[in-house]
Amino acid sequence: xxxxxxxxxxxxxxxxxxxxxxxxxxxxxxxxxxxxxxxxxxxxxxxxxxxxxxxxxxxxxxxxxxxxxxxxxxxxxxxxxxxxxxxxxxxxxxxxxxxxxxxxxxxxxxxxxxxxxxxxxxxxxxxxxxxxxxxxxxxxxxxxxxxxxxxxxxxxxxxxxxxxxxxxxxxxxxxxxxxxxxxxxxxxxxxxxxxxxxxxxxxxxxxxxxxxxxxxxxxxxxxxxxxxxxxxxxxxxxxxxxxxxxxxxxxxxxxxxxxxxxxxxxxxxxxxxxxxxxx
Amino acid sequence: xxxxxxxxxxxxxxxxxxxxxxxxxxxxxxxxxxxxxxxxxxxxxxxxxxxxxxxxxxxxxxxxxxxxxxxxxxxxxxxxxxxxxxxxxxxxxxxxxxxxxxxxxxxxxxxxxxxxxxxxxxxxxxxxxxxxxxxxxxxxxxxxxxxxxxxxxxxxxxxxxxxxxxxxxxxxxxxxxxxxxxxxxxxxxxxxxxxxxxxxxxxxxxxxxxxxxxxxxxxxxxxxxxxxxxxxxxxxx
Numbered sequence: 001x002x003x004x005x006x007x008x009x010x011x012x013x014x015x016x017x018x019x020x021x022x023x024x025x026x027x028x029x030x031x032x033x034x035x036x037x038x039x040x041x042x043x044x045x046x047x048x049x050x051x052x053x054x055x056x057x058x059x060x061x062x063x064x065x066x067x068x069x070x071x072x073x074x075x076x077x078x079x080x081x082x083x084x085x086x087x088x089x090x091x092x093x094x095x096x097x098x099x100x101x102x103x104x105x106x107x108x109x110x111x112x113x114x115x116x117x118x119x120x121x122x123x124x125x126x127x128x129x130x131x132x133x134x135x136x137x138x139x140x141x142x143x144x145x146x147x148x149x150x151x152x153x154x155x156x157x158x159x160x161x162x163x164x165x166x167x168x169x170x171x172x173x174x175x176x177x178x179x180x181x182x183x184x185x186x187x188x189x190x191x192x193x194x195x196x197x198x199x200x201x202x203x204x205x206x207x208x209x210x211x212x213x214x215x216x217x218x219x220x221x222x223x224x225x226x227x228x229x230x231x232x233x234x235x236x237x238x239x240x241x242x243x244x245x246x247x248x249x250x251x252x253x254x255x256x257x258x259x260x261x262x263x264x265x266x267x268x269x270x271x272x273x274x275x276x277x278x279x
Numbered sequence: 280x281x282x283x284x285x286x287x288x289x290x291x292x293x294x295x296x297x298x299x300x301x302x303x304x305x306x307x308x309x310x311x312x313x314x315x316x317x318x319x320x321x322x323x324x325x326x327x328x329x330x331x332x333x334x335x336x337x338x339x340x341x342x343x344x345x346x347x348x349x350x351x352x353x354x355x356x357x358x359x360x361x362x363x364x365x366x367x368x369x370x371x372x373x374x375x376x377x378x379x380x381x382x383x384x385x386x387x388x389x390x391x392x393x394x395x396x397x398x399x400x401x402x403x404x405x406x407x408x409x410x411x412x413x414x415x416x417x418x419x420x421x422x423x424x425x426x427x428x429x430x431x432x433x434x435x436x437x438x439x440x441x442x443x444x445x446x447x448x449x450x451x452x453x454x455x456x457x458x459x460x461x462x463x464x465x466x467x468x469x470x471x472x473x474x475x476x477x478x479x480x481x482x483x484x485x486x487x488x489x490x491x492x493x494x495x496x497x498x499x500x501x502x503x504x505x506x507x508x509x510x511x512x513x514x515x516x
Contacts, residue, residue, distance in 0.1 A: 032367075084468035087420075087468065088468060092422075094423035095425075099370070101373075102370050118373075126376070130381070130388075145471070146412070150405045153406070157409075
């Protein structure tokens with residue numbers, strides 16, 4: 001760690017000029033570049049995720065669980081290219097969830113709590129992408145790649161896809177609760193306490209989606225008001241809020257181990273403060 | 280015993296693992312000349328029902344089931360090297376840890392589908408074909424963690440700014456090249472024939488050769504890094 005420490009003692013001038021120039025400056029001089037890399041990965045990942053699931057593949061809002069087999073086959077035919085291209089993009093970028101989870105784990109490491117919180121979250125969420133998303137992408141890719149497959153099997157792939165996506169609950173449930181407890185007992189003021197309760201809301205949505213395994217229509221089905229709409233609204237709000245709060249955490253980061261200092265109102269990171277923090 | 284000695288023991292599992300993987304690869308009759316996605320359901324079923332193939336499919340996949348996760352200890356050695364780099368936060372080693380089980384777990388899922396298809400080959404050919412499709416699509420398209428692993432490692436090396444960096448910069452360039460070579464495999468759903476199909480040039484040959492090359496190169500540079508660490512620890516002790 002010695003080289004990083006000495007290098008940032010050099011005076012930091014505020015970056016100006018073109019975007020490329022600013023990025024290059026941060027790459028060379030910003031002591032928080034690793035944190036910003038993870039944060040920007042998070043922003044880009046959720047944009048791509050939204051674009052692929054809502055626009056390209058039309059898998060969100062989800063098609064109906066009560067459709068007859070011919071309608072399901074027609075859905076695959078209507079979305080053939082969107083599914084195959086969209087999930088190809090997901091297979092390319094899903095690894096960006098690793099920096100997202102790493103940054104959230106880091107937020108817990110910055111707290112006054114045991115490391116086991118950060119590690120549990122990291123493990124739970126590293127596990128989550130496979131049942132929570134990739135299995136669906138695989139099943140729908142297999143479903144779309146052979147339109148002439150036996151319709152009954154296409155229907156089975158459809159159920160497999162949407163149930164694995166909606167019905168993978170535990171990893172997110174326990175993961176959110178771990179983050180919640182860490183925030184509640186933290187003394188370093190990394191996050192406001194109200195955000196802990198937003199974690200609880202997110203955890204509760206994982207409870208209310210469980211009837212999707214039982215109901216084929218109505219509010220509890222995988223496209224229903226409770227199992228999908230409420231769930232998605234809470235998830236979007238939760239994600240937007242934590243992206244914003246993590247940005248605040250990085251701006252406030254002083255690389256110490258005590259309470260995280262506040263930013264003065266309207267103050268962007270003060271270069272001299274950064275240099276001091278780096279020493 | 281120095282800490283690096285234990286790491287060397289883990290690293291020396293790599294040649295053994297390599298031999299097992301290569302044997303399993305050649306034992307599986309669907310790899311040497313990769314099965315084509317254009318095969319009809321009856322042809323796929325006949326492939327699994329052929330007594331000459333069936334036992335080879337089962338034995339090779341049982342071997343992979345045991346040993347496909349064998350790379351995890353090697354990946355954790357990379358995590359340990361990232362921790363030695365001149366970084367300010369543990370973020371990049373956390374990223375690497377997050378990726379470490381992704382690749383092997385996804386391969387394990389493909390492995391399950393192959394074994395399922397081979398368990399009752401007398402099943403309806405349409406079902407055999409579906410399990411075979413699930414296996415091949417999972418095996419071929421599931422590159423997300425391998426790509427992320429290479430990109431993150433490259434980034435970690437570029438940010439390792441010290442007079443004697445843990446890995447030389449060419450290792451980072453090499454990792455970016457490997458990530459690029461893996462990318463086309465993500466799009467195999469789009470073509471059942473040609474160079475972009477799951478048995479084609481890019482998703483099969485380029486991707487698998489890139490993975491093999493990555494394992495060999497990383498094995499060597501890891502060995503050198505651990506060796507150097509061992510000498511430094513010896514001096515310090």
